[in-house]
């Protein structure tokens with residue numbers, strides 16, 4: 325057990341002294357760690373959908389279709405904590421939305437108790453937030469949080485205005501958007517200065533692929549310790565946006581590696597390149613990703629070591645792939661039991677490959693659906 329006492333040190337949001345620092349060598353969200361430790365995929369991570377409310381409507385939002393204007397009550401917290409107690413190998417918790425801090429009541433009655441619970445068990449936590457609201461909300465939870473995960477896909481306020489309110493259904497003025505943009509950057513900076521690990525995620529898509537280097541520069545200036553980068557996949561609001569070819573994706577990743585600040589941890593995820601593939605340029609990029617310092621490629625946690633729990637309905641999701649409906653419900657089942665059932669499912673088995681030397685445990689359903697519909701990954705092997 326690792327407890328935590330609030331402190332008046334100059335870094336009030338720094339993790340407790342006994343906690344292993346998050347780093348390219350220690351990323352407890354990566355399912356390859358639990359696969360290696362237990363010899364099979366194991367549930368070590370739980371993500372909670374804490375709200376469907378949000379002050380933004382980004383054009384690419386991966387949960388856009390589930391956003392709402394109002395919502396009911398959360399499930400009783402003691403049921404959720406009991407379900408977490410039962411997860412034998414729990415290592416990480418992620419809190420997502422919507423914008424989890426949208427209502428102050430959610431911050432105080434849901435986020436804070438879950439974060440305090442996690443701290444008391446030595447479990448690492450991440451909050452996915454747009455950090456555009458009052459700093460006071462973030463300041464309240466920062467002392468108990470391990471990773472503040474923000475989205476950042478912009479080079480200036482006009483980008484933020486164009487992307488962040490595309491699906492609001494009403495006009496949002498550039499002036500108002502600019503104020504939010506500046507507050508977001510200011511909040512991220514203040515949290516980072518306070519010692520919090522701020523990780524900014526950017527997506528490679530039709531808007532960003534040629535300006536990833538400039539986006540990265542602003543992320544570095546805000547004091548973020550990590551830049552997380554994923555291709556955009558066509559789900560939810562992004563379903564009808566233009567998609568990039570694998571070649572455009574590869575060029576964008578290569579260019580970003582050239583432009584990056586080497587002091588910042590670059591974490592790539594859901595890339596459509598695999599060590600079992602035959603394309604020489606993709607293989608070259610994979611080699612570069614493997615060997616450059618401070619760069620990691622994380623395997624996708626969804627359905628590998630993580631489930632998502634909706635805190636209103638109790639539904640448990642094993643992947644954000646639209647074709648897979650909820651797989652169970654916390655009102656009636658243990659999370660380990662839901663997870664084990666999913667592991668035996670044909671859909672999971674179809675992609676259940678593992679090449680340890682490449683640190684790879686296969687593509688996820690979204691990647692295969694977009695780029696590899698007819699490929700049987702279970703019959704392929706990494707060539708290093």
Ligand code: SF4
Nearest residue numbers: 600677678679684686
């Ligand atoms: S684990 Fe699967 S996707 Fe990864 S290199 Fe091996 S066969 Fe390819």
